Amino acid sequence: xxxxxxxxxxxxxYGVVGKGLYSVLHNTPTLTSTIKKICxxxxxxxxxxxxxxxxxxxxxxxxxxxxxVIVEVIDDADAAFKIVKQALQNGKAVVSANKxxxxxxxxxLLELQKKYNVPFLYEASCCASMPxxxxxxxxxxxxxxxxFRGIINGSTNYILSKMSTEKQDFKTxxxxxxxxxxxxxxxxxxxxxxxxxxxxxILLAHSFGVVTKPSQILFTGIQNTSEVDTQxxxxxxxxxxxxxxxxxxxxxxxxxxxxxxxVNTNDDLFFVENEFNAAITESTFADKHFFKGKGAxxxxxxxxxxxxxxxxxxxxxxxxxxxxxxDAIELTNDYYLNVFIxxxxxxxxxxxxxxxxxxxxNTFSKCWLTGVIHAQKLITSNWWKQQGVSLILCxxxxxxxxxxxxxxxxxxxxxxxx
Amino acid sequence: xxxxxxxxxxxxxYGVVGKGLYSVLHNTPTLTSTIKKICxxxxxxxxxxxxxxxxxxxxxxxxxxxxxVIVEVIDDADAAFKIVKQALQNGKAVVSANKxxxxxxxxxLLELQKKYNVPFLYEASCCASMPxxxxxxxxxxxxxxxxFRGIINGSTNYILSKMSTEKQDFKTxxxxxxxxxxxxxxxxxxxxxxxxxxxxxILLAHSFGVVTKPSQILFTGIQNTSEVDTQxxxxxxxxxxxxxxxxxxxxxxxxxxxxxxxVNTNDDLFFVENEFNAAITESTFADKHFFKGKGAxxxxxxxxxxxxxxxxxxxxxxxxxxxxxxDAIELTNDYYLNVFIxxxxxxxxxxxxxxxxxxxxNTFSKCWLTGVIHAQKLITSNWWKQQGVSLILCxxxxxxxxxxxxxxxxxxxxxxxx
Numbered sequence: 019x020x021x022x023x024x025x026x027x028x029x030x031x032y033g034v035v036g037k038g039l040y041s042v043l044h045n046t047p048t049l050t051s052t053i054k055k056i057c058x059x060x061x062x063x064x065x066x067x068x069x070x071x072x073x074x075x076x077x078x079x080x081x082x083x084x085x086x087v088i089v090e091v092i093d094d095a096d097a098a099f100k101i102v103k104q105a106l107q108n109g110k111a112v113v114s115a116n117k118x119x120x121x122x123x124x125x126x127l128l129e130l131q132k133k134y135n136v137p138f139l140y141e142a143s144c145c146a147s148m149p150x151x152x153x154x155x156x157x158x159x160x161x162x163x164x165x166f167r168g169i170i171n172g173s174t175n176y177i178l179s180k181m182s183t184e185k186q187d188f189k190t191x192x193x194x195x196x197x198x199x200x201x202x203x204x205x206x207x208x209x210x211x212x213x214x215x216x217x218x219x220i221l222l223a224h225s226f227g228v229v230t231k232p233s234q235i236l237f238t239g240i241q242n243t244s245e246v247d248t249q250x251x252x253x254x255x256x257x258x259x260x261x262x263x264x265x266x267x268x269x270x271x272x273x274x275x276x277x278x279x280x281v282n283t284n285d286d287l288f289f290v291e292n293e294f295n296a297a298i299t300e301s302t303f304a305d306k307h308f309f310k311g312k313g314a315x316x317x318x319x320x321x322x323x324x325x326x327x328x329x330x331x332x333x334x335x336x337x338x339x340x341x342x343x344x345d346a347i348e349l350t351n352d353y354y355l356n357v358f359i360x361x362x363x364x365x366x367x368x369x370x371x372x373x374x375x376x377x378x379x380n381t382f383s384k385c386w387l388t389g390v391i392h393a394q395k396l397i398t399s400n401w402w403k404q405q406g407v408s409l410i411l412c413x414x415x416x417x418x419x420x421x422x423x424x425x426x427x428x429x430x431x432x433x434x435x436x
Numbered sequence: 437x438x439x440x441x442x443x444x445x446x447x448x449x450y451g452v453v454g455k456g457l458y459s460v461l462h463n464t465p466t467l468t469s470t471i472k473k474i475c476x477x478x479x480x481x482x483x484x485x486x487x488x489x490x491x492x493x494x495x496x497x498x499x500x501x502x503x504x505v506i507v508e509v510i511d512d513a514d515a516a517f518k519i520v521k522q523a524l525q526n527g528k529a530v531v532s533a534n535k536x537x538x539x540x541x542x543x544x545l546l547e548l549q550k551k552y553n554v555p556f557l558y559e560a561s562c563c564a565s566m567p568x569x570x571x572x573x574x575x576x577x578x579x580x581x582x583x584f585r586g587i588i589n590g591s592t593n594y595i596l597s598k599m600s601t602e603k604q605d606f607k608t609x610x611x612x613x614x615x616x617x618x619x620x621x622x623x624x625x626x627x628x629x630x631x632x633x634x635x636x637x638i639l640l641a642h643s644f645g646v647v648t649k650p651s652q653i654l655f656t657g658i659q660n661t662s663e664v665d666t667q668x669x670x671x672x673x674x675x676x677x678x679x680x681x682x683x684x685x686x687x688x689x690x691x692x693x694x695x696x697x698x699v700n701t702n703d704d705l706f707f708v709e710n711e712f713n714a715a716i717t718e719s720t721f722a723d724k725h726f727f728k729g730k731g732a733x734x735x736x737x738x739x740x741x742x743x744x745x746x747x748x749x750x751x752x753x754x755x756x757x758x759x760x761x762x763d764a765i766e767l768t769n770d771y772y773l774n775v776f777i778x779x780x781x782x783x784x785x786x787x788x789x790x791x792x793x794x795x796x797x798n799t800f801s802k803c804w805l806t807g808v809i810h811a812q813k814l815i816t817s818n819w820w821k822q823q824g825v826s827l828i829l830c831x832x833x834x835x836x837x838x839x840x841x842x843x844x845x846x847x848x849x850x851x852x853x854x
Contacts, residue, residue, distance in 0.1 A: 303742065305735070305736060
């Protein structure tokens, strides 16, 4: 009942996460893990530990026999993939936090793990400190998972919180998020939903065993969220959250998307503020589980990396049980969504793409409508992503079966409004 | 990357949990697990499956070579311990949901696991469907855990919810809990806090590596919670919850107790209603994590048992890392608590046991006070548990260092009130 492995670590990256890791590992002797060498880009930078620890030559880590674990906490996704690939090929276990790299190369990374039979762990890539991958992998194994929903990007949640609770406009909220260290200096990755859809891609594999590319998933961010939207939310006692959703439909196939959504007080996501992330799983026997934790910041990320390092000492690796053991489950875009759309110019909305329109308002200061649209129509068009158009899912987002008999004459009449 | 073990199960108990398990296991062929034999008390009862599956002779399961896993979902803690002990001695893996049995025999069960080197899993014993033991064991491994707080009894939370949101009195709320299937026919185990303190004992081992007996822990239930209390909570926008707490104090030792507590809207536990359970962990790097899930009911319990069975297929066992790898950490009763006490008779309150009293009200309809008392004084006396006296922790429960200089003259004056 004691750890089996002594870990000798080669660390790529010595930013805030790398620094935190180094300090913890060297101050916790029970971990029996040491960082032997650290690979960085700029050797001339002044650092707080002995310079002999550092190298700019990746081979000094990747080719070093004594090093049995590579921990990679650099920003550059392309460089990260090269490091991870080489490390796995050389039989070294790898811990990474790079969601973009993992999401884009998921299939190759699976093959590498199979071929070289070494563990590759990446808990920090989704929801930072929260053990979400581990729980999806280990716990929702036999019990049939029906859905996953979550706030999986801390920066956008921080901005939406500031817009909602402190009535800040989008730009001010973004500047505050950057000042607080919760948004990149180039915030497009977070704001436009790329980060969240990368994470959802990884979560799809661990929750339902589906391997896909981020580009195949319906998504947007909060770049167009306006004061009309937050005002509408406020009036109806709703909040806007950027939500990643995976749902098993009645036909057995999966709907998956990352879109802003109105949530009400009956939804646990309503109470998730600032940089916190959250996940709701729904399964046949366990019913609903709700998890909440810090989804951004150096320490929460370091904590997940640390946990992966700890798990390696016990020979832990992802079994990808859903992927290898279960029947294949397919993604589909054949479902409908209940949406709210606001705009500064009604002509930007393609009303003919809707199945029907439920409500509509066009005054001097605000123009919005709510209606039902097929998911495929959103995937194959861009009008709803253009500047000045903001799409937000209604609380009850997915409509599986559209019964046209139920559409009132009024709805049809509204659809004709120009 | 495929499961290593084919499991052949001997099941003790065929109540709601046992039935659910049987049905799922036989309808999910990917599980490659089968229930070979079921041991029950009354063979004459009419059952929904072939009677040849059943036996009243425990030896038919425990001595059967083909059976490599014993799943025990019976009520009787003493009988359960005999079954589990014999099974482990015979080299069979065991899954149990019996918190009373596990809490009371923790040390013996540890020895049995060591001696016979077989896994003993019991996720269902704490918070039913929530993977709380697994997460404490696996995830909060290296990151330094500072505290655990949780709602770990579904029945009492259901009753408190009904008292708070529907203004039901205690008796009506209890009857409703029983009708909804969330309380035992003899509800004392839940209501008086025994169930919660059993769970806290188990959680102490997995969160901080401390092995103790339930009888060593400060606890009570909600048996004396009155309308004065719920009215006080309502006026101050608080809710009352029965909270299990473990906290590492500044002196490195642990405070642990199960007591009713006022929580405000800044506390995630505020939003946990009805039969739901919840847990909040706080650790140095990951910061706060919040988990919520169904803590009572047949299916949530079956789901956790199922998850343990799934884990056995991958040779999973608890490593008890905190217990075996870390420095010993000690429980202490040397700390103070901020408490609210209401009573129907002021003479029942031993005011002299308080360090000081902050506020005090004694009118025809209500009598209550708030003040600070040493934990050891609560452990060694029973006046605060007697009928007509209700103790509830304040939001900020633990006072580590009492600075007597700060006590105002008013407080000292109040302490003299009779």
